[in-house]
Amino acid sequence: MRLPSHLLRFGLAFAALGVAFLGALLVLADQSAGWALIGVGVPLSGVLALAGDALGSEFSSTLQARTRQLISETRPWMWLIALYAVLHVPVPLWPEGFGVLGLASTAALFVGALLYAAERVGWGRSWLMALLACGLGLSAEVIGTRTGFPFGIYSYATAPDPLVLGVPLMVPLGWFALTLAGLLLSGGRAWLAGLLLALWDVGLEPLMTAQRYWLWSDPNPIWAGAPLQNFLGWWAVGGGISWVITRVGPEVLQARKGEAQINFAVAYPIEAFFLPGGLVLVGRYLEAAVTLLAMLLGLALARLVRRRG
Template structure:
């Protein structure tokens, strides 16, 4: 019967090759999810720049907004983890749906309006909630890129939500008149000065989005949640795609007129031109600044 000596006493042990080592670094899954993120981001960019030519402006931005949802889910889960992102999803859906329904019923905080399509959750179409989440997450990430460098500062608990809400509102400023006055996805019953949209809509958008961003910021600060590094450029690229959509929409707009529910007549081409300028000089610069910040951000 052969006796196996311990390795330190076996002179032949040094001559045997070491057994193969198996490393489970997770590199394959990281590559998979990064690739998926960029495929979705690329699709959003292409659709943002081409949809108005295919649909002549009718609901031309909704597919881009819906593509933001899987981008947000993938990046959010990787960055914050399931539990933290689920918290953001739930509180965003609850707060946005509550205030949307409240405004339809009472006029506060957005103004007097109603949705024309369905199916609806009380008075609000079901797809509106995912749009708040997807667009909200994009704006949160862009605000983070613009204001933070990875270190936790007390002022960021308020500054990032305030800027993220402003990014949401700037987007709405450059798109609501198309969705309501032209496409009649929802209608402002008394019209308004921004091509049929009242100024209260934008004040309400900032308030409501600030609330759910602020709740999320407090949760992150309270839990001191661990944040993982992900692809920082994806959110700014999708946000930029929204701006390109408005540019493409201006290129296909006709010179007809459109009448809002209050009876005011607006020129379609002038409306599209104004929306394009808002996106070119407000939405797009924020996206480009965030991309610059993402390019300079060290990978950890």
């Protein structure tokens, strides 16, 4: 069975990013050859994302044609998505900067989500859905750290600044941006968007606790200190925020006429690549494998549900 062209392109692009990631690991091990792998892998990923399905005699012409098309169709939010992805790359080379890079990449994704929504529903409703999503996510976190509901017993006591009501700023920003990505990926189904967020959190828990963004003290842990209640809470909160977004601006789910096939949902597969990679960097190999499997299953489920209508 032949893979769809876009899956082949992005699969090859992520493989090239894997080469760059391997190079970063070599650099961390004081192997200078790693820089060569980074130098080859990063630009190669972009080339393969454009024309990886046309390897052969038509590669050059396809690459040129799609590059021209990309330039003509690139929207501002796409540059923010690209910045979001690029800001993940230096993490292996600057582990101490995890907090700075994490906040910067999440902020870029938030602004990208805001721009994407604004193109479809206007600035007023775009800001409204962003404020509601961030507000609901922040409220759930504030209540959660004080009462143990809806996620379980945890604390942000060791989280780095900046904080909002004791919660890292990147958390409410992420609630809006990643929920929008999940909602688009799910075809507007709030229940599925919530599930995609819960599957994303499978990787987030071991990584962020390793970085001491939050600490668990729940008496019923099942994964990286988090209880089952946490993942049900993510499903519920993510689904609730998704429902709110669809009520404020249902047009956000619609493609604009003449627009490129790519939409903001691409943020989710980007996370499916970088999140397991981050876990590998902190020595959580089992968690990395489980995270990759969970997010790939989420992507497959979303595709199946969309195809069945």
